[in-house]
Amino acid sequence: MKLVDLASTIRSKNAGVDHITFDIICRDRKNFERVRDSGVLDPAAVARLFDVDVSRVSDFVVFEPANAIKFTIRRARPSGSMGESDLFGSQQYAPLFDVEIP
Amino acid sequence: MKTIRIITPTGHLGTTPLEKASFERGCAASPDFIVADSGSADIGPYPLGADKAASDEVWQRHDIEAMLLAARRLRIPLIIGSASDTGTDRGVNQYLRLVREIAGEHAFEPFRLAAIYSEIAVDEVRRRLKDGATIRGLNGRPDCDGSVLDRTDRVVAVMGAQPIRDALAAGADVIVAGRSSDCAIFAAPLLEAGHTLADAFFCGKAMECASFCGEPFMGKETILGRVDGTGVYLTAMHPAQRCTPASVASHAMYERLNPFREYVPGGYLDMTNCRYEQVDDKTTRVTGQTFVSSPTAWIKLEGSGKVAERALFIVGIRDPYTIANLDRAIGWAKGKLTERFGPIGAGYDVFYHVYGRDAVMGAMEPTPARAPLEVGIVVEVVCEDAARAASICHIAGKNLFYARLPDVKGTAGTAAIMSDEVLHARPAYEWTLNHALEVADERELFRTRFETVGR
Numbered sequence: 001m002k003l004v005d006l007a008s009t010i011r012s013k014n015a016g017v018d019h020i021t022f023d024i025i026c027r028d029r030k031n032f033e034r035v036r037d038s039g040v041l042d043p044a045a046v047a048r049l050f051d052v053d054v055s056r057v058s059d060f061v062v063f064e065p066a067n068a069i070k071f072t073i074r075r076a077r078p079s080g081s082m083g084e085s086d087l088f089g090s091q092q093y094a095p096l097f098d099v100e101i102p
Numbered sequence: 103m104k105t106i107r108i109i110t111p112t113g114h115l116g117t118t119p120l121e122k123a124s125f126e127r128g129c130a131a132s133p134d135f136i137v138a139d140s141g142s143a144d145i146g147p148y149p150l151g152a153d154k155a156a157s158d159e160v161w162q163r164h165d166i167e168a169m170l171l172a173a174r175r176l177r178i179p180l181i182i183g184s185a186s187d188t189g190t191d192r193g194v195n196q197y198l199r200l201v202r203e204i205a206g207e208h209a210f211e212p213f214r215l216a217a218i219y220s221e222i223a224v225d226e227v228r229r230r231l232k233d234g235a236t237i238r239g240l241n242g243r244p245d246c247d248g249s250v251l252d253r254t255d256r257v258v259a260v261m262g263a264q265p266i267r268d269a270l271a272a273g274a275d276v277i278v279a280g281r282s283s284d285c286a287i288f289a290a291p292l293l294e295a296g297h298t299l300a301d302a303f304f305c306g307k308a309m310e311c312a313s314f315c316g317e318p319f320m321g322k323e324t325i326l327g328r329v330d331g332t333g334v335y336l337t338a339m340h341p342a343q344r345c346t347p348a349s350v351a352s353h354a355m356y357e358r359l360n361p362f363r364e365y366v367p368g369g370y371l372d373m374t375n376c377r378y379e380q381v382d383d384k385t386t387r388v389t390g391q392t393f394v395s396s397p398t399a400w401i402k403l404e405g406s407g408k409v410a411e412r413a414l415f416i417v418g419i420r421d422p423y424t425i426a427n428l429d430r431a432i433g434w435a436k437g438k439l440t441e442r443f444g445p446i447g448a449g450y451d452v453f454y455h456v457y458g459r460d461a462v463m464g465a466m467e468p469t470p471a472r473a474p475l476e477v478g479i480v481v482e483v484v485c486e487d488a489a490r491a492a493s494i495c496h497i498a499g500k501n502l503f504y505a506r507l508p509d510v511k512g513t514a515g516t517a518a519i520m521s522d523e524v525l526h527a528r529p530a531y532e533w534t535l536n537h538a539l540e541v542a543d544e545r546e547l548f549r550t551r552f553e554t555v556g557r
Contacts, residue, residue, distance in 0.1 A: 017533040050466045066351035080146025082530035083453040
């Protein structure tokens with residue numbers, strides 16, 4: 001199954017001026033455990049997905065109270081720098097939709 | 103311990119207007135304080151660096167008027183943090199003016215207005231650096247040195263709860279604060295009432311974006327927070343919204359690197375062991391939060407500096423052959439720029455934002471390009487001199503119209519020009535400071551001034 005069908009929220013947003021954070025929130029515990037226990041998502045996997053060095057994945061947390069997985073990627077440049085096109089970091093999550101969760 | 107109720111109608115005062123119906127419900131729920139945050143670093147480095155509001159004064163006035171009317175009617179304090187987006191002295195002074203004007207229009211009885219300023223001169227930061235202060239880089243940035251300050255035009259210090267507590271203790275009815283930690287403006291009145299650091303800062307963390315901690319998703323609706331010594335209670339005031347364990351916990355992780363810790367001057371809130379319980383249809387109670395005090399006081403500094411002037415030009419391309427060879431076309435256009443203006447990166451820079459292909463995600467885009475039907479290209483040029491930026495930008499855009507590709511069929515123009523004009527964009531700024539300065543007392547970078555307003 002694809003992640004987009006298991007999660008109720010998949011979003012990205014600035015976390016301070018140097019990072020973009022990604023939240024994957026599952027509505028129910030069953031879906032959450034399926035995503036969590038699949039082992040498909042970890043720092044190396046998200047680094048590969050977004051084609052960034054794994055050292056730029058600054059945080060990766062399973063956040064049980066919200067049935068969520070959360071990770072944070074350091075921006076190449078601070079938000080709003082010249083040449084930048086996503087000031088709020090709010091449209092970086094779409095590639096997560098198609099991640100296959102067995 | 104006294105039970106304290108706080109209402110907040112907006113997560114960013116002034117961006118778009120607050121919704122009055124749920125705010126009135128909040129006002130009817132016997133609040134002790136009205137609190138609203140008005141700032142954000144999300145708006146990018148321009149407003150701070152250029153010292154301009156990002157919000158429209160029409161909505162800033164709208165929200166301040168609604169809150170001030172309620173606060174004076176209920177005879178409860180009003181606290182506004184990070185005045186006018188940036189929290190610079192300009193922002194504080196603008197909000198003081200609005201408060202005075204609104205007070206005059208409504209002929210309020212006299213009240214005490216406190217202004218807390220948080221802007222620091224770049225030279226003051228430089229002096230502290232020279233005197234041996236460490237200005238620690240946050241989130242992986244290197245520590246600050248003189249070269250960082252050379253690139254900085256404007257700096258604000260981010261206050262914690264203490265300056266706001268002091269103003270409340272001194273009898274302020276309305277507080278307009280400069281740049282402040284979002285959760286500290288909520289924590290201050292709770293701490294003054296004797297509540298724990300953990301409950302005070304958790305309440306602030308949950309409420310800082312108002313109705314974002316409820317579900318379904320709604321902005322600008324009022325949330326009621328109650329702290330009574332048995333936990334933090336969050337209640338949605340909109341009839342169709344609820345605060346649930348899922349919605350409050352989801353918000354605890356919003357816009358942050360790590361969902362378990364919130365750093366504020368004086369330490370951090372630890373949310374690792376939070377328990378979320380639904381206590382009535384619209385209310386969630388949170389317990390288990392702790393606060394870890396730090397032995398030294400650190401104050402966050404935000405700084406922004408101008409990089410260069412900026413110009414934009416917009417073109418569209420529909421020819422499938424040109425789209426398939428877009429990088430070659432752009433490469434040719436760039437080559438022409440180099441020929442006329444010297445190497446890109448030496449005195450000017452150019453960016454081709456290809457909407458329809460990868461403008462949004464750039465290097466992080468993992469999906470192999472599918473041939474789009476058409477693409478829109480925003481050409482961005484930055485250069486120290488505005489006239490030169492415009493001149494380079496015009497050529498950078500127009501050269502896509504003349505792009506030389508070997509098999510192009512559309513020899514009358516390889517791009518659609520939306521309007522043959524260079525758009526003057528506001529200058530490019532950059533976040534130069536995202537740092538923390540060690541201080542002896544967490545009050546020392548902030549200045550408070552009182553006045554009496556009203557007839």
